[in-house]
Amino acid sequence: MRVRPTARRGALPAALAAVLLATGAPAPAATTDPGAAPAGTPPAGTAPAGTAPADGGPGTAPPVLGALDAAAPAPGPVGLARALDPLLADPDLGPAVSATVVDAATGRPLFRRSGDVPRIPASVTKVVTAAAVLRALGPDAVLRTSVVPGARDGSLVLVGGGDPLLTAREREPGALRPASLVDLADATAAVLRERRGAAGGPAPVALAVDDRLFSGPGAAPSWKPSYVGDGEVAPVAALAADHGLARPGTGDDARVGDPALAAGESFAALLRERGVPVRGAVRRAAAPAGAQPLAEVASPPVSALVERMLQASDNDVAEALARHAAVAEGAAADFAGAGATTTGALREEVADLGPAAGRLRLLDGSGLSRGNRLTSDAVALLLAEAGDAGDGRPLEALLPGLPVAGFSGTLATRYLEGPARSGAGLVRAKTGSLSGVTTLAGQVVDARGRLLTFAVLADDVTDAYGARAALDRVVAAVAACACG
Secondary structure (H helix, E strand, C coil): CCCCCHHHCCCCCCCHHHHCCCCCCCCCCCCCCCCCCCCCCCCCCCCCCCCCCCCCCCCCCCCCCCCCCCCCCCCCHHHHHHHHHHHHCCHHHCCCEEEEEEECCCCCEEEEECCCCCECCHHHHHHHHHHHHHHHHCCCCCCEEEEEECCCCCEEEEECCCCCCCECCCCCCCCCCCCEHHHHHHHHHHHHHHHHHHHCCCCCEEEEEECCCCCCCCCCCCCCCHHHHCCCCCCCCCCCCHHHECCCCCCCCCECCCHHHHHHHHHHHHHHHCCCCECCCCEECCCCCCCCCCEEEECCCHHHHHHHHHHHCCHHHHHHHHHHHHHHCCCCCCHHHHHHHHHHHHHHHCCCCHHHHHHCECCCCCCCCCCCEECHHHHHHHHHHHCCCCCCCHHHHHHHHCCECCCCHHHCCCCCCHHHHHHCCCEEEEEEEECCEEEEEEEEECCCCCEEEEEEEECCCCCHHHHHHHHHHHHHHHHHCCCC
16 A cells, blocks of 8 residues: 655645535435435535534534644554454444544555455445546536537537536526526527527427437446336436436436436427427437537536535436546446446555455446445545645545535534544545445544544444444544544
8 A cells, every 4th residue: 555755744635725614505316325315405414614513413513624733643553443443343333344544644554454355335436436537527627518500400409418417497596506408598599599580589490419428328237226216316317407307396206217308308398488499309319520509508617516426425426427537538438437437546546455456346436336346445545645735636626525524414413422422523524325334434633633534334234323323433433532
């Protein structure tokens, strides 16, 4: 495993300025993480960073990572082992547990238990997806949905740009304003009216959709067949509106079978409302090569999409971002290409993993696949790499998206009572949960103000909630430890 030069010892990650900021409040999509909001509902637990807890409920926390001390000594391996070994032996975590704690300033592993054993990561997979897309596209990139002239006169093509937050509804005010087909219909109708001029209103058009940016099946062969039907995730598509929900805004998680055609039908209805006659049924057709957009809308920047994915454990965003990483790296934009790209990004970021590197495997971007395999060493070291001081690398945009214990996202209702309360506001991490699997990976500040990264993966548990509580106690013990 790579250890950074000792000249960096004691430095704080440059991304911490961003980490100290409050997390935004996008509406989460469906997730397999316990306690996360269902599709189409606003998240619990949003408040300004640094708000003191008033009633111990979610949405308030002590100053987030507010006790950092660049001069604090790193905890000793012996002291960490003394604090963590008994907690990792909790029966609720089962017999298959891996844990790694890394000093964020130096990248040096301080504690390892089965750290090189590949385990099912569940939604901790999204940390790797975030790193891969930030490397490939950069934090400021946007994803564009456009309308171009079709190959035939009087035809239009709605071209999907793989924007996972595209909506067919009016954009609501807030920190995260997704691109809207409403705005795209307004702009398209205005262009068509201008072109028609004195001849009257817009002429009738035929509408097609082009969703060729992504390829392959919409559902992974490694997923449970029920995932799409149960609303855990929509079929992956380069063109989809409102997470592919059949009835957006109703709280119903049911997804449409063909998100691209459904988005096209929504766009056709919006055009008709604006006086543009749309003839015939919406169909699929390739946009002519080199066609210039008549109108387009852009997503929030990739950094905001990453934050949404991590905060809400958004499976739809994760699958789209994994494919964008594949496209940018010249790989096939299907499950195999996306999995190979994200796994490759992890191996490149975290060198010297030894034989375990060859056993890392990702079959999707969301973590729904039980065929995924990561090690706690690889994830904890990747998080330390993301906070590498002073290099200005795109991976730094990963850290602000991690939920804060007792405060935001999928950690909003955790670390609020009992022994785990010592981690409230001091733990920032990505949750993961599948049947029999409970995982957590992120950052924690110890009792002396030292910033550490960690990953704990347990993939043979029988009581999900007991395992989650046990895992929280492990990480809270790191926060409470002044381990010499």
